[in-house]
Amino acid sequence: QLVLGTSRRGRLARFLTGPGTGETVTELSGDIDVHRVTHERAGRGTLLPSRRRTLSTARLIAGPVAGLVLPVLITALLAQLRGTLNLTSEALLFLLAVVGVACIGGVASAVIASITASLLLNYWFIPPIGAFTLDDPNALVALTVFAVVAATVAAVVDRSLRLSRRSARATAEAETMSSLAGSIVRGEATIPALLERTRETFGMESADLVDEPPDAAPGLTAVPAGAGAWLALHGRTLSSSERRVLAAFAAHVGSAVERARLAQAAAEVEPVKAADRLRTALLRAVGHDLRTPLAAGWAAVTSLRSRDVTFTAEDREELLSTADESMAKLNRLVENLLDLSRLEAGALTLNLRATSLEEVLPPALADVPDVEVADVEAIPAVLADPPLLERVIANLVGNAARHTPPGRKVLVTASALAGRVELRVIDRGPGLPADGRDRLFEPFQRLGDTDNTTGLGLGLALARGLTEAMSGTLSPEDTPGGGLTMVVSLPFAAVPVGAEPSEQSV
Template identity: 75%
Template sequence: MVEPDVPPGRPGRLKVFLGAAPGVGKTYRMLDEARRRAERGTDVVVAYAECHQRRHTLDKLDGLEILSRTRRTYRGGVFEEMDLDAVLERAPQVALVDEFAHSNVPGGRNAKRWQDIEELLAAGIDVVTAVNVQHLESLKDVVEKITKVPQQETVPDDVVRRAHQIELVDMPAEALRRRMAHGDIYAPEKVDAALANYFRVGNLTALRELALRWVADQVDEALQKYRFEHGIGGVWETRERVVVALTGGPEGETIIRRAARIADRSVGGDLLAVHIARSDGLAAGASAAALARQRALVESLGGSYHSVVGDEVPTALIEFARAENATQLVLGTSSRSRLERFLTGRGIGETAVAMSEDIDVHMVTHERAGGGRLLPSRRRTLSTARLIAGPVAGLVLPVALTFLLDQMRGSLNVTSEALLFLLAVVGVACVGGVVSAVVASVTASLLLNYWFFPPVGAFTTNLNSVLATAVFAVVAGTVAAVVDRSLRLSRRSARAAAEAETLSSLAGSIVRGDRAIPALLERTRETFGMDSAELTEEPVSDGGSVVQVPVGERAHLVLRGRSLPSSERKVLTAFAAHVTVAVERARLAEVAAEVEPVKAADRMRTALLAAVSHDLRTPLAAGWAAIASLRSRDVDFSDEDRDELLATADESMARLGRLIDNLLDMSRLQAGALKLQLRATALEEVLPMALDSLPSEAPATDIQCLDTVPAVLADPPLLERVVANLLSNAARHTPPGHAVLLTASALDDRVEVRIIDRGPGLPVEDRERAFVPFQRLGDTDNTTGVGLGLALARGLTEAMSGTLTPEDTPGGGLTMVLSLPAASLRN
């Protein structure tokens, strides 16, 4: 079957093969995919494929069109790169481009290969590529902690997420190690080192889990997007998601642990805790301190905490659970007493069960269950059941009381009977509100007049009876109105407290700076139960349920989903104010970031002036003094004295030259003007010159294992400067009678050089300061230079794609670890 041509204007589609580690077979799968497409008639070319001389992978190239590469000369070396212009001119339907995170050799349009791929996609060319999980920007530091190997090349996660398809290339750790042992990944001389370091079972297992989780998260995002676009509200049980409802009460920790055990029953289960911050049910009696403790507990168990404002607590819970595609909802059993349940009707848990449909609801018992708690009512004050029950009680309760008092006639006087009727009216007001109280007061007044005011059994019209009946009705109605108003104010106060609690929590996160703007928008979306929340520069004109409020002077907060009542719009305005603060903080951070280099440069100039004013004068003065003495005709120097003065002048000028060279190199590094000529460089090539630069009184250097490591990719003069500065630093701190030790070893595709001294060492907290220019930690004699040696060594090392890190020397001292890429794997 021949695939149709790419429609004009349609961007190309990206497919990514993601692997957990080198050697799992990404390039093999990519080439296999190309062969299948070519067999179906698709126009496929191999724009760039890195086979690493693996025979099975090379076999897959047979029969595929391979485009020629462009060759670039850089720092003395010749490198091959994908010819982007050739691919665009060829304009295939599908292009295979390996090593998604690769950094291009300077000379092309783009610094990164993923930027080349974006150009191909924009031209309508479909691209198939491959990348390892360690090259994802968000996982770079995690992988470095696991493998102890820094990652120099990364690709932004967002670029990979935009792929039309992401396919995981998976392989068990033991299977990958067997491939390594059979020589299917690296050359035989590198197998043992690789298996003992990067390719350890623990490392590979951890990398594999990272890859599986990252892909699972992308699949989950795609599923949520699909459900939203197709209006699917039902739960799809792709994996267990357990939502636990928190009240801020003392039962919270019990419920959280129960929910965590439910989530742990399935691999990959998620735990989400939600607190409904509003004026009924779950918000009643909420303790901010208890919620903070419960949030910490949830996060310690690997869950996430959410706060939502909702009108109806059961509805808010179910809507949140459905939005998160939750499979189970965990609530505590009701803390209300039997009397409260009788008066207020069905509770939150029972209502949630009735509304849950395909979500399983767990009611967890706790020590507070049934203990009783007065619950403020909902925004409209009364439930439907109470709105119906109130007027009915206003009619039935006075009649029942009349029947009871009639049976007790003679035991009470009219005053006591009237007070009992007044109590009944107040009770009806508490149940059904002021309207029900009016019905009850009118009914009670008529019954009092007919059955209890003389003449009994007839409505009396004398002035006293009519006045008493009227006063009773007014008093009963007034008391009922006051009671109803008090209840309303109490509920409004609780509502305001709940909203203030939510806003306080949000404000705290902004002040602490632990919420980026995207996370803040997500918090706003979930709090108001909306489908999406975003910042736009201009107001939107879309129809439907769109809510938008201004954020600062140039942005608008736009929420899509449901219509918000006026009370929630007020809260949203407060949320928008917090978003404004976050946006302003981000803007100020950008301004501060722009100012910081200027401040750093100013500090550098100040330190440089201080250094020049003293440290450069010292060797200059010594040299001048020696030369002036030699030129003096007043003293007749002996040959021995003359040689000593010449040696002093020579040493002073050499020291002055080294200081000036360091200053110039540091200034070129800071300005980005240092030119590198990278080539394969043997350590034996630069070591003699580095040793020659050491002072004659420096301790001896013990050199070991240089002949067992490959050449490194470096600039020889700069590498010699780095090694010389490190040796000089080690010699300065090595006590008499000890030698400086220099060793080297190969690790994966890098070479590590260790320069070891037996000095006092450096505390951990001071180690990074040692690499700051013009720092001389531990030197108090002002004779050791301007403090640029280690700063320059690290700067030059990083310019050559290396790292320089300090470690403790076993038995005392400091070890400088210089790590550089091996030239044999980079050429």
């Protein structure tokens, strides 16, 4: 199938110059389907008015015809009114016809009308009637003045038409350049779009951007378009005025090329900047959050090994508990870092199987007090990796607990809809402004935390990564009445709980 644009030529132009590309392709298409689509330039010709002529093809044809026919019609009319009007009135009517012809076909048509009108006026209305002779000197002067006035009026009208044409072209050039410049500034016009616009504006066969000046060839016009770029147009030969406008087009194309180069350079630098920001954040976070539990555990173990101090059984138990909590916190931080690294590297292995919420909620909530669970009993099983889903829930509940005011509980609910289970972790904290949600799931972000004792800021980033690895989604919502709700959406399991898991790498 072929899709072609409707011709920009008007109906008369298509009639006079024959079928164009669209008509020819349609005629020769055979079994190929041809679709003709309209556009804003359909039937309106090229964008810039031509300087080569001031009149359309229709007016160039209609002008001489009117110059011959209109005086004859006026002669026939005045012949019926002979004796009613004097010679002056008859000459003025012929002069009016000449002016009308000048407006239609320009100075050449007006000359034809003036000669025709002079001959008819002499033959039919100036004595001796029926002969091309002038016996009265006044009649000779009147006929001469008539011819001069007619030619002068025709010249003035033709000059007015030329100036109007030039003004229209200048206006079209200004509008085109203004639109082109605006699209470049707004970043709307790509280089292929600019080349196509240039080709259509100048009515060329093709427009290309090349790195070196092309060799001279018939129908080839090349202008520089910035450093190391040339705009090459193939088709008709352009006039000097069109070359001037083309140079401005080439300057805009050069600006677009430079803009594209800068954008490409910025795109190449952005990953490096992002990695540098990530590395800086990691070093800053590790410098405190890994050192704090390490220092606490180290201090507890060092105290227990000291021979200078005698500890009671209660003191020893407290020191051992401190060391145990510190090592557990270190272990969780290191596991989060490793899991995030596996996610980013695509090396995390999943064991997906049918998993019920009753299976993963108890261990996920074991370390977080004051959690209320509701409406999870009748929820269908989801397709997930149980240990990873447990970690997702634990991270979300732990984050919600840090932001929940004293005396309030974190609420965990679930619902099933359209083949998916939505698990909601709801807190009644201060919530989060809309402008902070874009950074909510970035690593090493602790939005809303007022201290530096809450971990590396990997919990939500890891929770989203693990959820998406299991073909789920994690998104924030506002809690009615204040707070933040984290929604985990996972698909239903296609097999019953207890079936063999499917192992895959992400």
